[in-house]
Amino acid sequence: xxxxxxxxxxxxxxxxxxxxxxxxxxxxxxxxxxxxxxxxxxxxxxxxxxxxxxxxxxxxxxxxxxxxxxxxxxxxxxxxxxxxxxxxxxxxxxxxxxxxxxxxxxxxxxxxxxxxxxxxxxxxxxxxxxxxxxxxxxxxxxxxxxxxxxxxxxxxxxxxxxxxxxxxxxxxxxxxxxxxxxxxxxxxxxxxxxxxxxxxxxxxxxxxxxxxxxxxxxxxxxxxxxxxxxx
Amino acid sequence: xxxxxxxxxxxxxxxxxxxxxxxxxxxxxxxxxxxxxxxxxxxxxxxxxxxxxxxxxxxxxxxxxxxxxxxxxxxxxxxxxxxxxxxxxxxxxxxxxxxxxxxxxxxxxxxxxxxxxxxxxxxxxxxxxxxxxxxxxxxxxxxxxxxxxxxxxxxxxxxxxxxxxxxxxxxxxxxxxxxxxxxxxxxxxxxxxxxxxxxxxxxxxxxxxxxxxxxxxxxxxxxxxx
Numbered sequence: 001x002x003x004x005x006x007x008x009x010x011x012x013x014x015x016x017x018x019x020x021x022x023x024x025x026x027x028x029x030x031x032x033x034x035x036x037x038x039x040x041x042x043x044x045x046x047x048x049x050x051x052x053x054x055x056x057x058x059x060x061x062x063x064x065x066x067x068x069x070x071x072x073x074x075x076x077x078x079x080x081x082x083x084x085x086x087x088x089x090x091x092x093x094x095x096x097x098x099x100x101x102x103x104x105x106x107x108x109x110x111x112x113x114x115x116x117x118x119x120x121x122x123x124x125x126x127x128x129x130x131x132x133x134x135x136x137x138x139x140x141x142x143x144x145x146x147x148x149x150x151x152x153x154x155x156x157x158x159x160x161x162x163x164x165x166x167x168x169x170x171x172x173x174x175x176x177x178x179x180x181x182x183x184x185x186x187x188x189x190x191x192x193x194x195x196x197x198x199x200x201x202x203x204x205x206x207x208x209x210x211x212x213x214x215x216x217x218x219x220x221x222x223x224x225x226x227x228x229x230x231x
Numbered sequence: 232x233x234x235x236x237x238x239x240x241x242x243x244x245x246x247x248x249x250x251x252x253x254x255x256x257x258x259x260x261x262x263x264x265x266x267x268x269x270x271x272x273x274x275x276x277x278x279x280x281x282x283x284x285x286x287x288x289x290x291x292x293x294x295x296x297x298x299x300x301x302x303x304x305x306x307x308x309x310x311x312x313x314x315x316x317x318x319x320x321x322x323x324x325x326x327x328x329x330x331x332x333x334x335x336x337x338x339x340x341x342x343x344x345x346x347x348x349x350x351x352x353x354x355x356x357x358x359x360x361x362x363x364x365x366x367x368x369x370x371x372x373x374x375x376x377x378x379x380x381x382x383x384x385x386x387x388x389x390x391x392x393x394x395x396x397x398x399x400x401x402x403x404x405x406x407x408x409x410x411x412x413x414x415x416x417x418x419x420x421x422x423x424x425x426x427x428x429x430x431x432x433x434x435x436x437x438x439x440x441x442x443x444x445x446x447x448x449x450x451x452x453x454x455x456x457x
Contacts, residue, residue: 049320050320067452067456068324070324073322074322076320078320080313082312082316083312084313084316085312085314086249086308086312086314087312089249093248097241097245100241101241101318101322103234
């Protein structure tokens with residue numbers, strides 16, 4: 001599904017990523033953890049094609065990720081720190097616009113279904129800025145999932161969600177895993193998405209300090225995380 | 232090509248809808264145009280320079296500055312909630328992004344011109360009925376040139392801290408050639424000369440448009456992709 005080789009990203013003299021390799025097959029969910037500034041968001045944005053790597057390549061669905069690699073781009077869904085929504089458009093207008101960009105059939109029906117899946121059907125005519133932080137996050141999730149991406153990249157997806165919304169999102173992501181789909185979840189709290197993960201990676205100063213199948217026990221992992229990330 | 236145009240129309244439609252909601256660009260540009268015309272109207276000395284000699288320059292200076300104002304917001308709306316990331320993520324050719332912004336900016340500027348022109352006629356007490364066809368053609372061709380360059384510069388400066396200041400600084404030098412051509416084409420039209428006398432000027436404006444739209448389409452991917 002996604003194969004990144006030797007990913008390096010520099011910001012001037014600062015190396016945010018340094019020779020990161022990553023392979024995810026369909027059905028896998030990678031949980032990426034690490035201290036602040038470890039390169040987690042840079043990794044996600046590079047995998048999304050929003051940042052061009054200084055070195056290395058990203059292949060999505062067997063296609064080299066480039067601005068004109070439309071099939072690869074169609075396969076990617078991103079939930080970033082910001083909602084990617086226009087504040088002056090309603091939720092429905094935002095999603096219909098997105099659906100049209102992806103050339104989806106029945107943009108309105110698809111958008112309403114995506115909003116309903118996030119419990120936002122009744123807020124379809126509202127603008128994002130009139131919603132609470134949690135609702136905005138759910139609207140952003142609806143936007144990220146509207147084209148049913150095969151590779152879902154999530155940056156701190158549980159931020160701003162209350163317990164109920166967090167559980168709803170976990171259930172939604174669980175239903176989205178398996179089959180031909182893969183997922184990368186960046187988070188500061190392993191417990192938030194532990195149950196979803198099949199692999200776990202820890203980035204420290206732009207390199208993998210740990211990367212492999214998810215350990216059986218969260219406690220055991222936390223111990224190892226403290227060793228490699230906190231020192 | 233069909234998909235490119237479809238996406239460009241989708242993108243332009245979104246920008247027009249956003250502008251209709253806020254009316255930020257059009258209202259500010261139209262008010263600016265009206266103010267400039269009022270200032271010129273009261274500042275000029277009709278006994279020193281004939282209205283017919285001054286009017287084309289005033290019209291085009293007003294349109295040029297109002298255009299910059301109207302285009303300033305083109306990419307700034309995309310900074311909100313990092314919406315531009317959403318456009319770059321989508322399977323949309325970068326050329327469609329440019330064309331969408333071009334179409335929306337063109338519509339904004341033409342709308343501002345449609346407001347400014349009657350005010351110009353009113354303030355300068357001119358009869359332009361005989362020149363209207365040629366003048367509209369000149370305006371459309373010159374506006375295309377302004378917008379072709381303005382759209383790509385707007386994309387270039389949007390990531391800078393002082394985008395609203397940077398756009399006029401970068402754009403105005405590139406607006407000088409179509410501006411001069413537009414003034415030189417308008418002078419004979421205002422004097423009642425036939426359209427056939429300004430064909431060369433119109434042709435040069437069209438060439439400018441073709442060259443800069445082509446260049447912008449070629450450069451735009453490098454401007455927006457990191």
